[in-house]
Structures are given as structure tokens and as C-alpha cells.
Amino acid sequence: MHQPDSFNDLPAHVWPRGAARQEDGVVTVAGVPLPEVAEEFGTPVMVVDEDDFRSRCRDMARAFGGPGNVHYASKAFLTRQIARWVDEEGLALDVASENELRIALAANFPAERITVHGNNKSGSFLRLCVEAGVGHVVIDSHQELAELNAVAGEYGATQEVFVRVKPGVDAHTHEFIATSHEDQKFGLSLASGSAFKAAVDAIEAPHLSLTGLHCHVGSQVFDAEGFKLAAERVLKLYRRIWEECSIALEYLDLGGGYGIAYMTEEEPLDVSAVAGDLLREVRAVADELGIAAPTVVVEPGRAIAGPSTVTVYTAGTIKDVHTSYTTTRRYISVDGGMSDNIRPALYESAYDGRVVNRFTDGAPVDTRLVGSHCESGDILINDAAWPDDVTSGDLIALAATGAYCYSMASNYNSFGRPAVVSVRAGRVTPMVRRETVEDILAREY
Incomplete structure (x- = not known):
């Protein structure tokens, strides 16, 4: 007590x-x-x-090298007004359902700054993504990859995509909000080679353009250790893609999951320290692997909206x-x-x-x-x-x-x-x- x-x-x-x-x-x-x-x-x-919410947007933007590298996770809390605040602060936005996308568009959020998630995107959802011109769709399965390529082809478009990778990292969080281990619904396995196959298929798909990989280690995480380990594993896939496909991917989306203090005895997140630690690790690992360090993208939701x-x-x-x-x-x-x-x-x-x-x-x-x-x-x-x-x-x-x-x-x-x-x-x-x-x-x- x-x-x-x-x-x-x-x-x-x-x-x-x-x-x-x-x-x-x-x-x-x-x-x-x-x-x-x-x-x-x-x-x-x-x-x-409102000022609390906006100030945390700015904290994240400073820590991760600019507002464009921060994608507010709208699943945490989304209204049209919140979407407008995020837009005015210059952040990007990620959505995880067709209706979240429609709310963002209803707020006139720039579609090119929207990244789309979801493990079971419907045909109408994929069509809306292409029709609206969203910045990225995060591919969650081989089936979705084929479907999105076909939809983009119908519109005569080329859709930029990330492939969601399961790096097999335990972020020491509640089982229901841990999202990086193998036995769960999100993403494609790094260990089995499924993620590499999806990357190759995306590169070869005539109506898709693979520009990065995505992973997410869990929620309520307060340090960079889980993110660093995930980055290290995923960057090895970047090297393989470079060596076998001659493609240098531009982005590494490490997802969200940054924690907040709910109780007096809990420590708040030190955004600057965590970001600095993570970015240094990505650069160091990329140097060791002999590849160009990709731009790190993050997806905080709770860390922006929660305390506000x-x-x-x-x-x-x-x-x-x-x-x-x-x-x-x-x-x-x-x-x-x-x-x-x-x-x-x-x-x-x-x-x-x-x-x-x-x-x-x-x-x-x-x-x-x-x-x-x-x-x-x-x-x-x-x-x-x-x-x-x-x-x-x-x-x-x-x-x-x-x-x-x-x-x-x-x-x-x-x-x-x-x-x-x-x-x-x-x-x-x-x-x-x-x-x-x-x-x-x-x-x-």
C-alpha cells in the first residue's frame, strides 16, 4: 500500500x-x-x-534530431484537435486503423507525413492509403505486401513501405504489450529469414518502394537497452540487403514504447539521455557493419499524451x-x-x-x-x-x-x-x- x-x-x-x-x-x-x-x-x-502536450512533442523532436523523425502514435489518444497540434508542432503521425487515418485526414493532416500500421489491413484501408498518398505503409505480412502492390498498381502509383521485423527482443514489459518476441501477431521474423524475403519482394515489387525497416520492442520502456539490441539485430539485415540487393535503406523505425511515471515513486523518462544513447549505438553498429547509418525514426504516443x-x-x-x-x-x-x-x-x-x-x-x-x-x-x-x-x-x-x-x-x-x-x-x-x-x-x- x-x-x-x-x-x-x-x-x-x-x-x-x-x-x-x-x-x-x-x-x-x-x-x-x-x-x-x-x-x-x-x-x-x-x-x-495543451501546452504540456506540445512541450513533450518538442522534447521528442529535440532529442531525436528534428520533428520529422518523431511520428506521434495516434493510437494512444487521437482527436482532430490532437492531430492539428501534432501537425503544428511539425511531427509526423502514425495510424493503426482505417478510421484513425480518416480522422487524421479530416483534420487536414498532411498525408505524406503519415505512416500506416496494422496487422490486418483491409482492401479498403490499403486503397485509402494509396489514394490519400500516405508517406509509408508498414508491411506486416507477405500477403499484405502482394495486396498493396496490386492496389498501388491499380492507381498507377508507387507506394513507399517499411517492413516490420520481429528482432526477438524481450523488453521486460507486460506480455500483452510486448511486441517484439516471435510468438505474437505483429511483423515478420528476422530469425527465420521471413523478414529478408519480404524485403526482397518489396524491392522487386513494381509498385512498392522499400525505404526502411520497422520494429517495436514493447511499451513502458525507460532505457535504451531493448531498443539498442533490436537496432543491432535489424541493422545486420540492412547490411544483408545492401550486400545482396545493392539497396541502402534510408530509415530505421524503432517504434515507440517510451514509458512515463504513473506513480510518485516511479522515475520519469529522461528523453534526451535515452535518445542520445540509442542514436550513438545505431551509429556505432552501422560503422562496425560498414554501412551508412540510417535515419532513426521513433513513434512515441504515451510519452507525449500520457502526462498531459x-x-x-x-x-x-x-x-x-x-x-x-x-x-x-x-x-x-x-x-x-x-x-x-x-x-x-x-x-x-x-x-x-x-x-x-x-x-x-x-x-x-x-x-x-x-x-x-x-x-x-x-x-x-x-x-x-x-x-x-x-x-x-x-x-x-x-x-x-x-x-x-x-x-x-x-x-x-x-x-x-x-x-x-x-x-x-x-x-x-x-x-x-x-x-x-x-x-x-x-x-x-
Whole structure:
């Protein structure tokens, strides 16, 4: 059970850069009081610190040699407004579904700066890629390679592609978010020669142009070791392609997976140090192999969007549950839960939560923060020491909810997905309105 030094503190490495607690105990983000946001938009509500998001885009761009080398992973959190921010900061964008691509295009994001992912791209998805003129399609299978070549041929186009490689690197992360070992759905095997065959086929395909290779080692990674090992293995394939095909590939896309601090005791990502370490390793290995070092491309999503956002809930029912003859756990229920944040149930993810409408000064008690869904696993914070003066009607915010919360939201128990607003310089801008039961019923016949 984790007990913060003071429940009224806002850990700077976990909360948005614009978050502060005022003299009256109210928490503001970018100068906007969270209780005012809750009153106007209801709860749950997701509040995005625009300057925080933009500043992390710039941090990544500086670390990796320019904004063009950073492809924001839109699967983490995507709206038209977010796509516009990414565009204005000069970053590229990667998408992993046809609808993500359509949202990006609806935001007028330049198609030539979009990279397209997916292990099961449909014919309509591939056609949209070619028709829109996306920068790169990441080939995930031999079947897809043939299909994309045929589609590009129909349009009389040449589509630039990467081949996704499985380098067999364990990034020491949760099994469901580790993406580089052999026994999983993404990519083509380096060890078996499948990746080399795909590279050769792409080079020989009349309507494809192979310009790089892609790999991804996992998520919530805080150092360069896994990326370095993956780069070392994949660069050997670059040398083989050069030796046997006389093709020098321009790019090495090492994917995303950069971690963030969710809890006080966790260390934040040192973007500059990790990037410097990784880029030096790529150059050194390329020199050893006698090949030109490719331009390294990365795909951060969580590391940009995650810390920028808080989700504000209203506390409802509070009950004390006797867990034994001598111990009691307090259950605090809020008006959201696994429909707006599935990660604790899916990955046992931990979050930092605080009361944001006032100061608290009660004695710490064993507390579990739970949602309102008809599911015993609907737990947002599993085991914490919270003040015993938290009461119904208090506003409770969870920090670092910008990645994989809204994007994985559902209508479980027919809950509507939350409103999303951005804040900047004391002003609130609606981004996504709250989903209503009328929206849900509108899809029914």
C-alpha cells in the first residue's frame, strides 16, 4: 500500500506541467480550476493540458534530431484537435486503423507525413492509403505486401513501405504489450529469414518502394537497452540487403514504447539521455557493419499524451468493508471506471489520484477507488492510503490518463464516453462532447 508524503501534493513528474494546487486547495491545470470544468462539462471529464502536450512533442523532436523523425502514435489518444497540434508542432503521425487515418485526414493532416500500421489491413484501408498518398505503409505480412502492390498498381502509383521485423527482443514489459518476441501477431521474423524475403519482394515489387525497416520492442520502456539490441539485430539485415540487393535503406523505425511515471515513486523518462544513447549505438553498429547509418525514426504516443491529461470524477457511495476481524478497507466509488479507463483491469496499471476541489487533512486509511460498473474488477486504484475525510461529492482526479484511456473507452453498462476538453492559458476549449444515451440509441434499428 503506497502512502504519499502528503495527499495534497501533486507530484510534478506525474501530473501535467501546468497543474498546481491553489491556496484554497483547488487544483488548476493551465490556470483553469478543475471544479469549474467539472461543473460546466460534468464528470467524468478528461482535461488535456495543451501546452504540456506540445512541450513533450518538442522534447521528442529535440532529442531525436528534428520533428520529422518523431511520428506521434495516434493510437494512444487521437482527436482532430490532437492531430492539428501534432501537425503544428511539425511531427509526423502514425495510424493503426482505417478510421484513425480518416480522422487524421479530416483534420487536414498532411498525408505524406503519415505512416500506416496494422496487422490486418483491409482492401479498403490499403486503397485509402494509396489514394490519400500516405508517406509509408508498414508491411506486416507477405500477403499484405502482394495486396498493396496490386492496389498501388491499380492507381498507377508507387507506394513507399517499411517492413516490420520481429528482432526477438524481450523488453521486460507486460506480455500483452510486448511486441517484439516471435510468438505474437505483429511483423515478420528476422530469425527465420521471413523478414529478408519480404524485403526482397518489396524491392522487386513494381509498385512498392522499400525505404526502411520497422520494429517495436514493447511499451513502458525507460532505457535504451531493448531498443539498442533490436537496432543491432535489424541493422545486420540492412547490411544483408545492401550486400545482396545493392539497396541502402534510408530509415530505421524503432517504434515507440517510451514509458512515463504513473506513480510518485516511479522515475520519469529522461528523453534526451535515452535518445542520445540509442542514436550513438545505431551509429556505432552501422560503422562496425560498414554501412551508412540510417535515419532513426521513433513513434512515441504515451510519452507525449500520457502526462498531459487528468480525468476528473465525482465521488459517490463510500463504504467500509471488513476484510478480517481486525482490518477494514474503505471503498470510494466514482461516476466512471473501466468504461473510461480499462487499463487497471487489463494490465493491473496503477494511477495517482487526488482530491482536487479542496485540501484534505484526515488520517490515512486503507482505500480502494472503484468505478460504477457491474463488475468486481472495476477498480481504478487498488491499494492506497487516503485521508479518511474524503466524502461524497468530492472531486477526484487521476493523473496521466492521456494515453490508452479515451482511446480504449467503451460503452460497458451503456455508459457514455466522457467529455474531453483542452486547457491553455486560463481558457477551456471543448474537444469531444460527452456521449449520451441518445447517441447510443441512434445506432440501433
